Amino acid sequence: MxxxxxxxxxxxxxxxxxxxxxxxxxxxxxxxxxxxxxxxxxxxxxxSPPGGSAAExxxxxxxxxxxxxxxxxxxxxxxxxxxxxxxWPVDQRRRAESFAVHWVLAGIEDDEERFGAIDDLPEGKTHWMLDDAKCRAGCETQ
Structure with missing residues (x-):
C-alpha cells in the first residue's frame, strides 16, 4: 500500500x-x-414592476x-x-455557485447578460469567487 x-x-x-x-x-x-x-x-x-407604484x-x-x-x-x-x-428564475440558478455570487451577479441589469455571466467563469476557475463576481457585476454596470 x-x-x-x-x-x-x-x-x-x-x-x-x-x-x-x-x-x-x-x-x-x-x-x-x-x-x-x-x-x-x-x-x-x-x-412592484419598474415604474409602477411607489417602490416598497x-x-x-x-x-x-x-x-x-x-x-x-x-x-x-x-x-x-x-x-x-x-x-434569478429557478432554471437560471446554478447549484454549484453560492447565493452570495447570485446576489452580486443579480446587479447585472440585462437578463441575458446576467444569465450568461454565471456560466462564463473567470479564466482558470472552476467556480465563481465573490471578488470575481463583484468585478464582473461592477464592470457590467460602469
Whole structure:
C-alpha cells in the first residue's frame, strides 16, 4: 500500500478532498435554502414592476417584517433573498455557485447578460469567487 504524502494543512490530501466535497454540498444546501426564503418572500410580497407604484411602500415592509420575525431572520436578509430570487428564475440558478455570487451577479441589469455571466467563469476557475463576481457585476454596470 502506497502511503499518501500530500497534505493540506493538518490533513491528508484525500481527507482534504472529502472535506471539500462535504462542504460543497453544504454550500449548495444553504443556497437552496436562501433561494427558498426569497421565493416565499416573493410569494408573500411580489415586487412592484419598474415604474409602477411607489417602490416598497409600508405594506410590503410590514408583511416582510412579519415574515422575517416569524422565521427568525433579520428583515434585511429576507429582503436580500427576495430581491435575489426575483433576478434569478429557478432554471437560471446554478447549484454549484453560492447565493452570495447570485446576489452580486443579480446587479447585472440585462437578463441575458446576467444569465450568461454565471456560466462564463473567470479564466482558470472552476467556480465563481465573490471578488470575481463583484468585478464582473461592477464592470457590467460602469
Amino acid at each position: 502506497v502511503e499518501e504524502t500530500r497534505k493540506v494543512g493538518a490533513v491528508s490530501g484525500s481527507r482534504y478532498e472529502e472535506i471539500v466535497a462535504e462542504l460543497q454540498g453544504e454550500v449548495e444546501q444553504r443556497t437552496r435554502g436562501q433561494f427558498m426564503v426569497g421565493d416565499r418572500a416573493l410569494e408573500v410580497e411580489p415586487l 411602500s409600508a405594506g410590503p415592509q410590514q408583511s416582510l417584517a412579519q415574515l422575517a420575525q416569524d422565521i427568525g431572520l433579520p428583515l434585511p436578509a429576507v429582503q436580500q433573498a427576495r430581491w435575489t430570487a426575483s433576478r
